[in-house]
Every structure is written in structure tokens, then in C-alpha cells.
Amino acid sequence: MKKQIPRRQFFLDTVLATGLLGLGAKASAATPAPSHVEHLDNDLERYRKVDPALIRYVRMSHFTLPRPDARRLTIGKDERLYVAAVNSILIFDTRGNSLGEITTTGQVRCVAIAADGTVFAGVKDHVEVFDTKLKRVATWDAPPGKPLVTGIAVAESDVFVADAGNRIVWRCDRSGKLGRRIGEKDTARNIPGFVVPSPYFDVEIGADGLLRVTNPGRHRVETYTFDGDLEFSFGKPGAGIASFCGCCNPCNIELLPDGRVVTFEKGLPRVKVYSAKGELECVVAAPAWFADPARNPDNNIGGLDGAIDASGRIYVLDMIEGDVQVFAPRKASAS
């Protein structure tokens, strides 16, 4: 008669086999975590260094924003900072103390403040308008095509909307009625057309009554009349300090009261001042002040933006770092 296996032995065998099976599976699947971290030499490292003699601004202060997703920055006549951050506009005083928040219906990409305090927010494909009590008073219809509003400038009776999706600047009245299309390619009028490879496209209004519009794919800042005539432009591609680096820069601009242009770049994050004619005057901040985009895996959201207050201080938003740094002109005695 065949001998039966005792229950105890059967259990012992099963436990042993299961344990071995588990061990075998673990040994085959386990992958040790990477143990060392290293980086290739950054070929652009030499361009991150800026001649100190060119830097004519000093950093006064900085503050960290409560949210890491800030995209644009502007300043109102009331010296309050407005920061566009995903679905809201955060309001701060110049020291970074929170003063309020406006909630938008979608991702806000840019913000502009009219002289009367009205807030215009570019929300994806349309513009939303808020009164001085931060209450929404209007939502404009989206322009035709594939709009992506990335810049707004407000004049007394006109609003200029930089549309990165359609690569034009819309001239609208204060009620949002679309008017002239500015910057559309027109060889007869000697207008080359905007090239906007990534969603950075800005417009500002100068004290001379002319528009300054970035043409990032052509590495230029172009000047237009309100009627869309191209007056002049400046800028050339290159990683050198006088040029605009990478595929598409400057990403944003601001204007000083005397017509000088402050440019903000991404990739090699730097802030520079150009004369009204387009000659490099000085550097506000070198790349060393900002987060290194090479260390940021999601560098699509990188770049700088800024605002200028009445005393000439430049507030620079670092989108990767999520902070605002304040730079003031270096006094003659200090230089």
C-alpha cells in the first residue's frame, strides 16, 4: 500500500516552495536604484557669465510666491503687483504681502491694468475684465482661429491683445470689439509677420504712443503704430549678451518711461535694457540670479517676466523658482 504524506510534511513542503518561488521572482525583478548623479558639461555655461561692468542694477529684495505656477507679472498705478497664476490673479504689495486674489474661469496667461484700475486678464483664448473692486464685469468673445492670449496692453480707448495662437495683435475697443489685425505678414507693407514657436508673445504701449511687440522667432522687438504700420525693429539672434538667445526670445518686454526697452529672456534667463534705438545699454540681472533651466525637467514653463514701478525698480518673476526679485538702478557713487 502506498504510504500517505503526513499533513505536517505537506504544509512544510508548501511553505518552502512558496518561499522559494517568492525569492526567485524578487531576485529576477529587482533593479537597484541609480547610485550616482552627474551632469554633462553645460555648453552654455560660458554664456551664463556676464561682464560685471555691464550690470548696472542691484538686487534690493525678493519674495517667494505662495504658488509655484506664476506666469506673468504686472504692476498697477496703485503700486500693487498682479501675478497671473493658473486660475487666478494674485495681488501683492511691493514687499510681497498678499492683498487679494481674483479667480478667473480658466488658465490666466497675462494680465494688464488700465490707468483707471480696470484689470484685463488673458484667459486661454479670451479676455476677462474686472473692475476696481475685483468683480468680473465682462468676458470677451474669443477671437476667430486658434487664439491663445499671452499679452495685453491697455491704452485710453484701445486694448491690444497679443494672440500667440494666431500670431497677431488684435486691436480692440474697451468693450472687446475686435478691430484691426496688427503684424500679419504683408509684403506690400513690409511686415514680415510674427513667428511664435512657443507661447511667449508680448505687447506693450510706449510713452511715444507706439506699440512694442516681441517677435520671438525672429529675435526682435518691433515697433508698430496703432494702425499696424511697422516703424522699426531691433534685435538679432545669438547667445552673446547683446543678442537674443535660443529659438525664441525675448519672451517678454517692459518699457521704461523714457522709451528704453527692458527685455526678459528664457533658456539663458537674463534681463537687459536696450535704448529706444535698440542698442544694448546694460544688464539688469545675469542668469546667475535665476533658476537654471537645465535643472528643471518641466522647462516649458520656464522664463522671466517683469514689471517696473514708478521709481524705476524692476520686479522680475522667475517662473521656475516661483519668486519675484526686485532690482534697482545702481547709484553712480556705488558703481
Added chain:
Amino acid sequence: MNESQPSPVSRREFVRGGLRVGAVAALGGLGGVMATRSSADDFLWQIDPQKCSQCGHCATDCVLETSAVKCVQNFSICGYCDLCTGYFEAEPIALNTGAENQLCPTGAIIRKFVEDPYFEYTIAEDLCIGCAKCVKGCALFGNGSFHLQIRHDRCVNCNECAISRACPSDAFRRVPRSKPNIERVIAH
């Protein structure tokens, strides 16, 4: 003799039991190996482009003579730039296809005029060594449409991928065979 005490195991019985346990263990081990081999067949190595830090290890650490990692172009997010920072050196002499202007050490990127001022960039995979120089240039300044991916027609799917061990950013992971690629997404 107390009936509750177990009877002593004879030598023959002990040897027989030992053999039985050995046989079961061997079967278990074989099952384990088969099970993991089967799951390895269902999973492949791939690079997460969001984590990739363009360190250059993909070109040097693959067990193959020429790496199975290649640059891939995501046309849907490419800016079709004239001055493509994945194609050109930081300060090119001219924006043309001259070798002295190109960033790629093997000339694996093909630049083709589309319409003023747009150019299309495609990868010649036979020439690409996966060095990530173009990926770095594109990610720093552009939309990051160039990204590295393991080409599964070349990859031998090692149990322990040699590049993954060297990867400083933990960008390598196992993906199901049914979804073998990880697309580069853009945060606008």
C-alpha cells in the same frame, strides 16, 4: 511509551522527505523563473521624457554597440524654428546645414525647408547615437519636442537595463508592451 509523542523519523524516511522537499523547491524555483520571464516579456524598458536630464549616459552605457536609445521628434509640439536650438550650435556661423553649425556629432538631424521661416527637423535613426545634445538644446530654449526614447526594434530588453543603472534622474521604467512609448507632454 507516551502515545502523544511523535514517533522518531527513521533515516530512510528523513532522506525521502528531504528529496521530496528538494524536488518541490526545484519546481517552485522553476515556476518563479518562468513567471518572471513571462512578466518580463510583457514589459519593456522606456525613458520618461519628463524626467530625462540629458546626461549623455544613454549613448555610452547601453550593452549594444550603438545605443538602442534614439532621439524622437514630437512634431505636434515642435516650433519648426529657423534657429532650432536642437539643431544648431549656440553661436552658429550661419543658419544652414554646414557641419560646423550643427550640434549633432553624427549629423543625424535632417533639416528641411517648409515655408518661410519654418523648417522641419527629422531624425535619421541609423545615425543617432542617443547622446541627447539636441534634446538638451531643444528643452532649454524651445518646446522640448526632441526627446529620447528606447527603440524596441533594437533594444534587447535586458533584465537589468545597463543605462537605467547609470541614469541619474531615474528616468527609466518598465512599461507594458501594449504601450511601449512615453510621449513628451508640454506644460503651457
